[in-house]
Amino acid sequence: MRVRQRKRALGVYVAAVILAGAVGLALSTRSWANTNLQLWELVCFLGLAVALDLMVVPLASGGGAAASFSAYFAGLLVLGPGVTAWVAALSGVCSDGIIKRRPLAKVGFNAGHSVLSLLIVGAVYQHVGGKVGDFHASDLSELAAVAVAVLCLWFLETAWVSVAVTLERGGRAWRRLASSLGPMLVLDGALASMGVLLALLYLYLGRDHFASADGSPEASGIVFFLAIALIPSLLLYYAYRLQGLVRQTYRQSLQTLGALMEAKLEDSQPGHGERVATLAAAMAQTLELPPDQIEQIQFAGYLHDIGKVGVPASLLSRRRDAFSGEPEQVRMHPTIGAQILAAVGFLRPAAEIVRAHHERWDGLGYPARVHGTQIPLGARILALANAYLGMTQSHAQTPLSPDQAVLRLRQAAGSRFDPALAECLARVLQESGELPSQAEWARAQTWAAPALGGREG
């Protein structure tokens, strides 16, 4: 599918989800009549959902998971689907729209798919004998109903988002769904069991004990319940945020060290490593590689020339033809670079990519003269990104225009480069609008950070 078609389809899909959510919401108000809902219960759950919504932890796979899933699940067990759908919609508007000020379409989409999931799962849950507002953890049949509900919610939520991400980035929906169902099961399972815990705490420690005798709300009771209910989530949030922060800083450090390395090399362009990393990551994302692999390709991009630090500057700055041989010592730099990176166990995959980033598809590269698919995929991607940016951003020779550069790369496909990947690069460049200027590049940077991923659409 072409980009423009996909964009249109995404718009239609998002609008349909929002509309269906709104209709569902309107219909669900009918079910309010036969529940004796107290306003303060709604306040409790709304507060809980908003608080959890604000605790977004970054996922390794990009995007983030909002812990409010557990509040919705608790709401399903305690208040029933109709009311919880409203809780989900309102909390989405509060946290996403008012506090985080996300784009309106995303707020609507997130609220819409949450409402739809909750209504469908609620119907299934009650159909298989689940009870609302009277949940007993010791009853096996009730537990089975809860398990069915968890599985339904997990599948639906993953599906809504997978379809949207596919429409945004391309690829096949079912493949994306299949690959994200596994990781999401762990996460949603954990969040759902937190939800069961929240429901139990609410039903038996909150509601019964902190409302006054005539059933009217007690403000202190609401505050107390929110405080205890948030303890487990806060612990988790604190730990995951720490992890996310550490990962983020790690990336930043690698960028800084890469830039330092460039400052030491006389023939390098400031920012070259980062541009190579971004372009290579965009290619890897188009190929739908796993997130860990994309990350390592990116790391290798930042540091692919680190081995040149050991090579005398006089050799590096010598003008040379890109397709002919280079001085022996320059040929050492992939090996030296790989040695430096391999000292860090975590960077082994990146080290292998650095080692092979001057290998050629036909086996005439260096240092090991391997050919074809024996060269690591990451290294083949990196070689293309590196060559493209070398041609278009070079200061030694007159820079080529993107068209000319892509033409050259296509000519060298099959000899120097992997032909399939050369096409992939051309596709990436096309989708980004052919990169005529630096301003376009700035926009291209945003591919590396997923715009829409995980539950945090």
Next chain:
Amino acid sequence: MQVEPQKDKTNASSAFIPYMLLVSLTGYAVLARLSAQQLEQTRLLPLVAPTLFFVGLAIVVGLQSVRMPRGGATTTVGFAVDYACLLIFGPAIAGWIGVLSALVLLRRSAWLRQLFNHAQLALSFAAAGWVYQQFGGRYVVTAAPETVATVATQQVPFGHLIPALVGGGIGYFLVSSLLLATAMALWERRSVLDVWAVSFRWAVPRYLALAPFGLLMAMAYGTPQIGTWAVALFLVPLIGARYAFQGAMEMLQVHRETVYALSNALEAYDPYTRNHSELVTRYALQLGRALGLSEPQMETLEWAGRLHDIGKCRQDWEPIIRKPGKPSEREWQVIRQHPVEGSRLAEKMEFLPHTAGVVAKIVRAHHERLDGSGYPDGLKGEEIPFEARILCVADAFEAMTARRAYQRKRSLEDAVAEMQRCAGSQFEAKVVTALVGLWERGELDLEVNDVAMKPALSPAAQGAGGMS
């Protein structure tokens, strides 16, 4: 909390083994007495199943112990379960839960260490239980009023017991950490307070965060409708948190390795700067340990040592910095900017919110002098961060003992005499005294590790290999 002493120390105090034995005996004696009291009130049989349930929980959580990046004590999220056990059962059963779970968790340790850890748990629970009861605390599981054959689970009004809850938690933490700190202090021949301040003080916030979690578990257990097994649901956030903590710790380790490897590589091809940062870091850490810095301070000192000269990595500065002979005035101007550049870079590589800016500040100040004649800011005395004063001494000492373009290598004696001469004006006297002390005792590790591509050695002192 468990103790993992450093293995490379063999100079344990002669009081170490008697101390371990004494604590073990006392611990088991106290546990026996508490158990006897417990058995006067309740039968054993109805307690077996819940006890085993919590032993299981403690094992599952304890298996997940997170190793701190520098070795030493390992804290676990297990405190939440420990605290819950105390509030549910009281000190006797909680002590047994601790002992039984430790049998599984520490099965690979030496028997004396195992006994000590059991006793340490029992004594901590006993202290916590005593304080808790003094403030009127009650337990969730008590003797049933009508028949001794069963136990009753009751909802305790914890809301009215806040002083007891806080006191119990503090009692547990103090006894546990002091017993462990004493063992570590005897093992490493350091002062108890010193070890406590370095290895345990920083753990206080973590305990504060885990105590409410334990309380919530106890409340849930005391609520009959929630049921026993639902308490196991609490494992989900605990284990999740521990995986995240572990991931963060591993990533920190990777981060450390990466920065070391890459900064070494950037430094390595210049024969004049090769190994400089590594040696400076090593001296600084030895000095820091001798001066009793806390664990977070050591951490920032290590980073600052690693990165203190990173500001020199600028293409346009390279020729100046590497030029042989004494630099001209104009070139000094450039050289004087390197701490500023370095602190800018260090800021970008900072890794935790609580150290934000600290490493950068130290890097910026590592060429300041006590009398205000240093650069770049001309700070004086106390204005200079203490870690920067340590780093300054380590940097100068390395520069004097290593070969530089504009200096002949001096003998160690000369270098030490020079440092002493400048103490008080250029260098912090306390730090120089520590350096002289280390040097006189032959504890200064001067061995040059010339494998520049390798990440740094562990900071642990390894004897005086290169002294002669």
